[in-house]
Amino acid sequence: MDISKLQPDSWSHTLSIVSKDRVGNAYLIHGPIGSGKEAFALQFCSLITGFKLNDFINNPDIFLIVPGDSDFYKKLFKSSKIDQKEYQEWNNYWKEKLVFPLKKNKLSKSKRIPIEVLKNLKKNIFFKSEHKKVVVIFDAHALSEGSAESANALLKILEEPPNSTSFLLVTDSINNIVPTIASRCQTINIPRIKSENLSDIINRNKNFDIDILSFLSDNNLEKIDLLDEYSKDLIIDIINKYIDCIQYHNAESVSLFCEDMLLHYNSKREIFHLELDIIKKWLECTSMIRESITIPFHWNDFTDLSQDFLANSEKANMLGLLKEIEKCLSNLKSNSAPKISIMNMIISSHKSLN
16 A cells, blocks of 8 residues: 555645755654554655665664663663564564554554663764664654653754754654654644545455445554454454344353453454444444434445344434443553453443333
């Protein structure tokens, strides 16, 4: 997928900046999850430096930063040898990211960018070079985690930035960027991808028509990538399990749904969130049918489930069912016990049927 076709307006603006030789010291690239911000930042870096993506690894003029464990970075900076475990993990991470820049990867479960990263950056960024230097910071809001010492360290660098160096800060949480850092950056908004831009280039997913894929994913590239592993039958099965569960079809149906959700939550968190999102989209479709709103796609099995559900649960509070899923996700985000959160969602959803 080509980011210039996914985000033509933002990309046109960026091309203009580079062609007019008006590249600034710092940019804050922000937008919703799945809009292609990271791929955009990497391509912007390529434009500024003249290097192709496959030339980024171990490039002395390009600094790539992601959240990670403090111990990992300490060992990486202490001895970057080819046979070192951390060095290999780092290189493998970026090799995959640079080949598939639209795919969201994580170096670790850490939500912080430790101070060691900024100290190492400061040691290495002021060297002289014939090339323009670029620092790309993914999940830049992670600088503010903890005591925000990493954010303060970056702020000091931005106050007196080195010559011929640009900082690209990428985030979907712009409100969590320290205001003094944000004020020193030019902002580039990466909006939610338009369906017409998506339809021009997506042809690898053979399981769904573009209208269905757009509806299920909300044009979120991360969800589109995950939906590659799903068939229409599998999605119908997920919704049927949810319906049987909240209707208390039998004890086994409740247990089956709960066990599936717990398994995904504990082993494949992204799948857990995707399948709840699929259920939410089906509830949204069901609400549209109830309100006689035209459905933006054609999928009989999907809409037939909605028709049958409305016939069997005439008093169902659709907004209430959606709110119960959101409440479950909110509780899990607050570190509530997953089994209790899921069971409470099921119990409260059953009450919303009457």
